[in-house]
Amino acid sequence: MIPNNKTLFINFQEQQIAVQGPHLVVDNVARRFQVMLIVSPTNIAGRLVVRSAQKGFVVLADWLQEPIEAGSLAEVCQIVEHEIALWHIRLQSQYLWLHAGAVALQNKGILFLGEWGQGKSSLVTELYRQNWRFCSDDRVPWLAAENRLLPFPQTPRVRRATNAVLPRQQVDQLARQSVPLNPTTTCTESVPVSLVIALVYDAHCSPRLTPLPPSQGVLAMTQALINRERHRETAVSHFVNLLTRVPAYQLTYNDRTEAARLVANEVRST
Numbered sequence: 001m002i003p004n005n006k007t008l009f010i011n012f013q014e015q016q017i018a019v020q021g022p023h024l025v026v027d028n029v030a031r032r033f034q035v036m037l038i039v040s041p042t043n044i045a046g047r048l049v050v051r052s053a054q055k056g057f058v059v060l061a062d063w064l065q066e067p068i069e070a071g072s073l074a075e076v077c078q079i080v081e082h083e084i085a086l087w088h089i090r091l092q093s094q095y096l097w098l099h100a101g102a103v104a105l106q107n108k109g110i111l112f113l114g115e116w117g118q119g120k121s122s123l124v125t126e127l128y129r130q131n132w133r134f135c136s137d138d139r140v141p142w143l144a145a146e147n148r149l150l151p152f153p154q155t156p157r158v159r160r161a162t163n164a165v166l167p168r169q170q171v172d173q174l175a176r177q178s179v180p181l182n183p184t185t186t187c188t189e190s191v192p193v194s195l196v197i198a199l200v201y202d203a204h205c206s207p208r209l210t211p212l213p214p215s216q217g218v219l220a221m222t223q224a225l226i227n228r229e230r231h232r233e234t235a236v237s238h239f240v241n242l243l244t245r246v247p248a249y250q251l252t253y254n255d256r257t258e259a260a261r262l263v264a265n266e267v268r269s270t
Contacts (some may be wrong), residue, residue: 003157004022004023004025004127005020005021005022006020006023006026006027007019007020007022007025007026007191008026008029008033008037009037009038009039009040009041009044009220010033010037010084010088010089011036011037011038011041011056012036012088012092012152013092013150014042014043014184015043015045015088015091015092015135016038016041016042016043016044016045017044017045017046017047017084017087017088018041018044018046018047018048019046019047019048019050019080019084020047020048020049020050021049021051021057021080022050022052022057023081024073025050025057025073025076025077025160026050028073028077029080029081029084029087031155031178032077032081032154032155032178032180032195033081033084033142033154033155034155034180035153035155035183035186036152036153036154045087045091046061046062046063046087046091047061047062047086048060048061048062048080048083048087049055049061050076050080052184053162055069055071056070056071056072056075056076057069057070057073057075057076058070059076059079059080059083059152061087063083063085063087063090064083068083081154082090084200085152085154087139088152089139089141089226089227090227093227093230094143095141095142095143095150095227096141096142096143096144096225096227096231096235096238097139097140097141097142097225097226097227098111098113098131098139098140098141098142098221098224098225099138099139099224099225099226100112100113100114100120100124100136100138100139100140100224101120101121101124101133101136101137101138101140102124102135102136102140102149102151103124103127103128103132103133103134103135103187104132104135104187105132105264105267105268106134107191107196108180108191108192108194108195108267108270109148109149109191109192109193109195110127110194110196110197110263110267111137111140111142111149111193111196111197112124112164112177112199113196113197113198113220113221114199114200114201114220114226115196115223116189118199118200118201119199119201119253119256120137120138120196121137121138121156121157121158121198122158122256123199123251123256123259123263124136124137124156124160125137125156125179126257126260127260127263127264128156128179128181128185128204128228128258129179130260131185131263133185133186133187134151134153134156134181134185134186134187135149135150135151135152135153135181135186135187136149136151136152136153137153137154137155137156137157138154139152139154140152140225142193143190143214144234144238144241144242144252145243146190146193147192147193147246148189148190148191148193148244149190149191149192149193151167151186151188151189151190153181153186153187155178155179155180155181156178156181157177157179158177158179158181158213159180166225177180193242193246193266194211194223194244194246194267194270195211195246195247195248195249195263195266195270196212196217196243196246196247196248197209197248197249197250197251197263198216198217198220198248198249198250198251199250199251200250200251200252200253201252201253201254202252202253202254203254204254205252205253206254206255206258207251207252207253207254207259207262208251208252208253208262209249209250209251209259209262209263209266210249210250210252211248211249211250212249212250213245214240214243214244214248214251215241217243218239218240218243218250219241220237221235221242221243222236222239247252247266247270249266251263
């Protein structure tokens with residue numbers, strides 16, 4: 001090991017990625033993958049190394065053809081997080097990976113879809129604070145043949161709440177705060193998808209749930225699919241099959257606490 005460097009192991013489905021680099025970088029990455037860390041790896045499926053450079057950092061990995069340069073701590077941590085998730089997606093390509101959030105209540109998995117900035121992380125963490133089990137914040141692996149979503153519990157980060165409607169550039173600039181996860185209240189096993197909710201944030205609209213037509217649900221899931229090249233032949237049929245068996249809604253909201261109450265009532269009534 002290089003002096004003053006640190007190594008950690010991030011586990012998903014019994015495959016680990018080893019991450020090595022300066023303490024400051026690795027400690028930041030560790031916080032983002034807090035409940036996915038293991039001490040003793042059994043099956044290292046990839047290695048990523050961060051090295052200090054004259055103008056910042058350099059990221060190298062088994063799967064990268066060329067090193068990636070980063071000029072700041074924030075930038076290198078973002079790159080490392082993205083590459084770790086991307087490699088897990090490639091390693092476990094049998095799943096349909098969705099850009100979505102997910103929580104579970106009892107044995108019911110709730111999948112939250114939505115374009116960037118619609119508040120998936122905010123609503124997932126709000127439900128988590130209300131004693132729901134946390135599954136995933138940004139990337140959800142779904143085993144379509146068995147209708148099981150698996151937890152991929154990266155530590156969620158939420159933007160400072162605001163009632164203003166902001167352009168994307170200003171939303172990007174809002175401060176983000178990590179929400180620490182408790183391993184005892186984080187989902188550790190797969191759960192069936194029992195409800196699909198497409199989020200629409202509207203600062204001028206009181207929260208309401210309206211039935212989502214299957215065609216719109218299929219479109220939302222297709223747009224959320226990360227590894228679409230791998231599943232282009234079968235994804236749509238899987239989505240259609242799911243949405244003929246489980247309810248789907250559009251949640252339009254301006255207050256995440258009230259939105260969480262609506263979701264909770266709907267889940268408990270089904």
